Amino acid sequence: MSTSRTEQATTAGEGSSSTRYTYKGSLIGSAHELELTDHGLSWEAPGKYGIWSYADIAGVRLSYRPVSMQSRRFRADIEHNSGQRLAIFSTSWQTVALMVPQDREYRAFIEQLHRRLKAAGGPVALVGGIGPIAYAGGCLLLALVAIAVAALLARAVATGEFAGALFLLGFAALAGWQMGGFIWRNKPQLYTFDELPQTLLPPPPRNQMK
Known part of the structure; x- marks a missing residue:
């Protein structure tokens, strides 16, 4: 995965075969970079990187994880068949006192990830909330x-x-x-590819609301 990406969350333009998402999980170290490609989920975290075939992804857990500096904060945990896990947050650290929400980009990435997993056809445990x-x-x-x-x-x-x-x-x-x-948001639940738990995702852009 290229390391020349900016540290702002972006989604690929129309007609692109990939979707990207970038966030900073802490002030120290480089950003986490993820990309949904035709070959799988490509990811890079500080000190490590890899690419996971969609068929090898065993589970996704969505949850709501507010912190004192940001009440609107969501998390997705992606589990590989090998037992490895990736944590993806809807916010990005910018300064010591500022954690920026990336609602639109995070939601777009999570929705696209579920579409790719559904198309791959593998068995995936879709779980919402905490244990x-x-x-x-x-x-x-x-x-x-x-x-x-x-x-x-x-x-x-x-x-x-x-x-x-x-x-x-x-x-x-x-x-x-x-x-x-x-x-209320983190009630344990199972969900399907066609009905993602809306309480565990940032609200959709207004132009997508009915």
Whole structure:
């Protein structure tokens, strides 16, 4: 794979037989470069590279992985028959304080990858969300936080600490939005080539929406 590509995500133009995606997983080191070619998934990460035939790809897992600096962050894990894995993120580090979303390019690459895998006809495990054990743990943690906040809120109201009650309501709203969104999107599921889980992908461009 060529190393002269820019560090911006691009998709090939109309009529091209390949689709490219590039992102920086960290500030240190070079970018991860991936390309869907007629021969397979070509990839290059810092210090290693390879090309995987579509028929040798055993599984794809899509998930939603927000971080403090970027709440709209998605991840795809690609597994090879040999056990090797590739992680692809929808964001790219630009500076110490800036992680740039690449929604359009990431979605286009993931959709094209699924089309290529479907055409190859090999057995591929298509999984969405996080693992069942991690999901159950997240649900339990969310329930414990809700119980604790409810108890503290009741105490604050009973003692007339209305400022504290307002703070708790704000905290509950923020925690529910962040943790609840993570749990809701990452529910373990299986999906098909024809119905990719939309909650685990960036939204499509407006001109593609019905």
